Amino acid sequence: MADGSIGLWTVPLAVFGGAIRVSTPFLFVSLGECITERSGRINLGLEGTLVMGAMSAYGISYLSGSPWLGVLAAGITGALFGALHAGICSLPRVNDIAVGIALMLFGTGLAFYLGKPLIEPTAPRLPAIDFGWWSDTPQVRAALRINVLFLIGVAIAPILFWAFKTTRWGLLIRTAGESSDAARAMGYSVLWIRLRATMVGGFLAGIGGSFLSLFYPGSWNEGLSSGQGITAVALVIFARWDPMLCLWASLAFGGAAALGPALQSVGVTSGYHLFNAAPYILTLAIMIITCSPKRTLTGAPAELSITR
Amino acid sequence: MTADTADPDAAVGVAPAADAGFLQRYGATIEYILIPGAALVGALAVFGIFVALFGKNPLDLYFYMYQGAFGTWFSWQNTLTRAAPLILTALCTALPAQLGMVIIGGEGALLIGALSATSVALAMPWAPPLVVQAAMVCAGVIGGGLWITLSGALRQYRGVNETISSLLLVYIGLAVLNHLVEGLMRDPASLNKPSTREIGAANMIGSIPGTDVHWGLVFGLVAALASYILIYHTVFGFAARVAGGNIRAAKIVGLGVSKLILTICFLAGGAAGLAGMIEVAAVQGRTNANLAAGYGFTGILVAFLARHNPLAIIPVAILLGGISASGGLLQRRLGLPDASVLVLQGIIFVFVLASDALYGRIGFLKGKS
Numbered sequence: 001m002a003d004g005s006i007g008l009w010t011v012p013l014a015v016f017g018g019a020i021r022v023s024t025p026f027l028f029v030s031l032g033e034c035i036t037e038r039s040g041r042i043n044l045g046l047e048g049t050l051v052m053g054a055m056s057a058y059g060i061s062y063l064s065g066s067p068w069l070g071v072l073a074a075g076i077t078g079a080l081f082g083a084l085h086a087g088i089c090s091l092p093r094v095n096d097i098a099v100g101i102a103l104m105l106f107g108t109g110l111a112f113y114l115g116k117p118l119i120e121p122t123a124p125r126l127p128a129i130d131f132g133w134w135s136d137t138p139q140v141r142a143a144l145r146i147n148v149l150f151l152i153g154v155a156i157a158p159i160l161f162w163a164f165k166t167t168r169w170g171l172l173i174r175t176a177g178e179s180s181d182a183a184r185a186m187g188y189s190v191l192w193i194r195l196r197a198t199m200v201g202g203f204l205a206g207i208g209g210s211f212l213s214l215f216y217p218g219s220w221n222e223g224l225s226s227g228q229g230i231t232a233v234a235l236v237i238f239a240r241w242d243p244m245l246c247l248w249a250s251l252a253f254g255g256a257a258a259l260g261p262a263l264q265s266v267g268v269t270s271g272y273h274l275f276n277a278a279p280y281i282l283t284l285a286i287m288i289i290t291c292s293p294k295r296t297l298t299g300a301p302a303e304l305s306i307t308r
Numbered sequence: 309m310t311a312d313t314a315d316p317d318a319a320v321g322v323a324p325a326a327d328a329g330f331l332q333r334y335g336a337t338i339e340y341i342l343i344p345g346a347a348l349v350g351a352l353a354v355f356g357i358f359v360a361l362f363g364k365n366p367l368d369l370y371f372y373m374y375q376g377a378f379g380t381w382f383s384w385q386n387t388l389t390r391a392a393p394l395i396l397t398a399l400c401t402a403l404p405a406q407l408g409m410v411i412i413g414g415e416g417a418l419l420i421g422a423l424s425a426t427s428v429a430l431a432m433p434w435a436p437p438l439v440v441q442a443a444m445v446c447a448g449v450i451g452g453g454l455w456i457t458l459s460g461a462l463r464q465y466r467g468v469n470e471t472i473s474s475l476l477l478v479y480i481g482l483a484v485l486n487h488l489v490e491g492l493m494r495d496p497a498s499l500n501k502p503s504t505r506e507i508g509a510a511n512m513i514g515s516i517p518g519t520d521v522h523w524g525l526v527f528g529l530v531a532a533l534a535s536y537i538l539i540y541h542t543v544f545g546f547a548a549r550v551a552g553g554n555i556r557a558a559k560i561v562g563l564g565v566s567k568l569i570l571t572i573c574f575l576a577g578g579a580a581g582l583a584g585m586i587e588v589a590a591v592q593g594r595t596n597a598n599l600a601a602g603y604g605f606t607g608i609l610v611a612f613l614a615r616h617n618p619l620a621i622i623p624v625a626i627l628l629g630g631i632s633a634s635g636g637l638l639q640r641r642l643g644l645p646d647a648s649v650l651v652l653q654g655i656i657f658v659f660v661l662a663s664d665a666l667y668g669r670i671g672f673l674k675g676k677s
Contacts, residue, residue, distance in 0.1 A: 044471065088658065091665035097410055097471055098612060099661050105605060106654025112647035227479045234472045270491065277483030280476045284468075293467035 017143025018258020027153040027250040028208030029232035032201035039197035040177035040303030044100025046205040047229030048107020049081045053209025055115040058220040062123035071210045078206020079199045086198040090191040126214045160243035177301030240299035347663040351656040376634025388521045391629030395528035396583035397607025398621045403576040405616040408552040413474025414580040415604025416481035417452035421581025424451030426595040429507040452581015453574040460573030503596035524586035535618035
């Protein structure tokens with residue numbers, strides 16, 4: 001307890017700050033996965049996409065000196081991985097869950113391979129906006145140093161909600177997800193719709209990865225993402241494929257993930273690893289509570305293999 | 309001619325020619341070997357191109373891979389030592405696959421199995437080695453088995469997707485292991501690498517006489533053989549395959565689907581837990597974070613490459629064990645990063661899945677040219 005003035009308030013404050021900071025990758029991955037799953041496919045490979053995004057963002061930021069180019073590179077990498085997933089899945093009799101597992105292993109392996117020379121150097125990071133200028137307490141200021149990517153993610157959620165509801169593209173994606181026959185009858189290629197939806201999903205997940213390496217924790221190493229991608233995929237399921245609920249769920253997850261470091265900062269070190277596993281335990285608990293064997297989940301796209 | 313146009317299905321059903329009888333009978337088996345084999349060759353070719361992009365000679369790559377995996381007696385022993393846990397973790401994916409379930413949490417079951425086995429061994433320092441070893445096997449199997457049964461039960465009773473829950477349990481298992489190894493079970497003497505106390509040299513299961521390969525390989529072979537018999541030559545296995553093919557049909561004929569799921573998941577997790585026990589009792593001698601070496605994840609690839617057939621898992625595990633055994637040589641001779649093995653595994657996985665599209669489409673295997 002270095003600063004006695006706010007004492008134990010450090011914990012909720014750090015959890016709040018963490019909710020904003022840690023939730024960003026969850027937010028991007030879950031919004032991306034939301035688009036993909038609404039089109040009737042599940043991409044478990046986003047874990048690999050996240051790590052590849054983190055690696056390529058760090059690499060490009062280091063080489064070009066511009067972190068924003070890194071973010072763009074991460075998005076493009078993610079879109080390419082999405083295209084790979086969709087391309088393999090469009091072959092007959094190929095299971096999308098299995099392809100996701102394969103790309104998860106491939107993505108992490110490739111990122112470790114290409115990222116080997118990037119562990120040492122320091123790349124330019126993304127800037128943060130200081131929303132805590134009014135406060136004198138360093139903890140408050142630290143909690144309110146917010147990254148632009150978080151704000152973009154928060155903005156994407158309602159836009160996506162609106163787009164699913166009212167736009168032509170939203171309707172097409174939902175049609176492909178609810179009934180591929182209907183989409184085909186309307187004269188659209190389901191594979192083509194899903195290819196684009198998976199690519200956009202991968203693009204967002206890649207950007208989520210760039211946040212990991214360019215802002216928080218803000219370096220590239222092989223332990224950067226441990227299951228954040230897969231947690232975000234699970235998060236979409238209990239957010240009922242609703243982008244706004246994805247936003248709230250991501251914030252809750254960020255808070256849970258920040259609990260371990262927050263408690264450590266006030267000197268509670270026992271159970272550190274268990275607190276770090278809080279997001280996974282929370283995911284599992286929420287899935288147990290919200291799922292039911294009797295009925296299919298409300299809001300689930302009918303074509304989704306995971307709910308059948 | 310008229311028969312063809314009137315009823316093409318019947319025309320296909322007639323055996324076309326005498327020599328095609330062989331293909332008709334064995335065509336499917338040949339396919340099961342030919343297609344994954346072709347996928348493997350394709351993946352190796354792509355990996356060669358990938359390595360060539362970094363200025364390494366692909367021919368050197370293949371040579372050193374062969375050398376490191378199967379070139380010498382030393383590398384064969386290294387390969388077989390790595391194949392042992394792979395056989396067992398592959399069973400963790402392959403057995404539930406008979407029921408149509410995709411379980412990818414073998415790594416978690418391995419860690420929990422290792423932890424349980426170590427705890428039991430440390431709790432009975434007075435017992436003779438054989439008793440300790442038997443207890444470790446039981447603890448490993450039960451620990452890992454219950455861990456995956458949890459995924460199966462959540463799927464059956466709560467409708468939670470087993471793929472996601474089993475993967476989440478990997479991270480939870482790792483957290484539990486780290487928590488205990490750095491806290492309650494920590495050996496105060498282990499400073500840099502927090503570990504439990506050693507189970508003792510007397511309790512190690514040792515090597516097969518005349519080799520450096522530990523007895524874990526025999527455990528793996530026996531488990532694979534037993535799984536094969538269970539799935540293909542018992543009523544229980546038949547019931548499992550029926551339920552995997554059509555769950556509604558299984559319920560209509562009165563199969564206890566819940567019991568099938570829970571039993572299969574227990575056996576699957578038990579196999580991975582046994583792998584953890586072997587890693588402790590034959591290699592590490594204690595539990596620490598080193599155990600999370602990725603055997604559980606490579607096991608998923610082994611299972612898919614073997615098309616979830618327990619017997620086919622044995623050669624595939626040896627092959628993949630060889631690939632990971634050659635990693636060290638690739639690092640030393642070609643200067644490739646250690647992650648190159650992961651990249652190759654990923655490429656193989658992608659190729660194997662994409663090759664699923666080829667089944668039943670190879671013209672000459674259908675008995676008509």
